Amino acid sequence: MSSSKIQDSIDDHSFDTLPLRAADDPTGVPKFPPEEGRGDDFHPFKLEYRDFKINPLPKEPLELFQLFIPISLIQSWVDYTNSWVAYSLKNAVIDNWNTPLSKQSRILKWEGISTATAYVWLGVLIYLGIHREISIKDHWKSPSLGDQRPLHSIIKFMPLRKFELITRYFRTFNYTKLDVRDESDLLKTFQAAEEWSNHIQRVSIELYLPETNLTVDECMVPFTGRSKETTLVKGKPTPVGSKVWVIAQQGFFLRWLWHVKSSPYTAVIVNLPTAKPQGKKGKLRTEIPLSNTQSIVVHLVKRLLPQTYHVFTDNLFSSPQLFRLLRQLGFGATGTARPNCGISTEMKRIKETGKAPDGTPLRYNEVILIPMPDKQV
Incomplete structure (x- = not known):
């Protein structure tokens, strides 16, 4: 009896999923142009692990x-x-x-x-x-x-x-x-x-x-009553209901915010580390607004007791702009990313081709470190 050969390379598109949201769902994913260049090293954000405590x-x-x-x-x-x-x-x-x-x-x-x-x-x-x-x-x-x-x-x-x-x-x-x-x-x-x-x-x-590590994600609360706020998220165990944004740890919800289609949560402004030209006249761009969806991460973390946290997110939220802001606020961040979330041109190419900068296929259990130009992300 023969077995198929174990795959030793990663095709980034193999992790792509079908759109899960209804057409009228305003949940916005990060969409920023890639940053040019790269840093020569990364200045790590030191986090001391803190265990959870139950009163x-x-x-x-x-x-x-x-x-x-x-x-x-x-x-x-x-x-x-x-x-x-x-x-x-x-x-x-x-x-x-x-x-x-x-x-x-x-x-x-x-x-x-x-x-x-x-x-x-x-x-x-x-x-x-x-x-x-x-x-x-x-x-x-x-x-x-x-x-x-x-x-x-x-x-x-x-x-x-x-x-x-x-x-x-x-x-x-x-x-x-x-x-x-x-x-x-x-x-x-x-x-x-x-x-x-x-x-x-x-x-x-x-x-x-809570301990140091936290997760921010979207969740569904079953609800089939009459409401304009009922959301359809195809592919979820609970596809129809009220959507909430939660910050949780080990399955325990700490804080949450209702997902409202006319979002009351204001977009957070991120100061860019270096001024960048923008527009036809070459005006300098010194700040960039996060989407309402990304801003949810900041709003949720700020609702917790003042501590140093390490926030984990998926590619619905992740972007260098968000992670840069979290670092400025004293929080660490790790997450998966989409090619169009504002990562560097080099990293975007890696995600789209599934190959390392030298042209070799990505391999399991191998980590490639590519810092952003500001060396903070």
């Missing part, structure tokens, strides 16, 4: 859970929910779109919700996400011969009808301050979760002090 945790799992979902937060949700149902009944409607109330409307069976009931509902919701069934109703069915049902019966905690009713009308936001019918409010979907989102992030960085 003392509560003794009971429930107490840890309630750090992220405290009673005070649940109580505000209860108030929002009961207030919303009362408003709907008063106006004889059953939803945000003013669907008229009828004699068969389930909302007429609303009995109010307490903090304890809200915790039970939330526990059932979490369990449904962990233990999957074909349909929601299957979780409330009793086991029969040859038909195994969930080991943890939830029937005794909350009837199906009550669970569905609470799920439909549960509110994590004050409806008087957020009109979900107003399509001009581009942030309405995120505003509904902003209070809880900010709380989770605040608790996360209080409990976990």
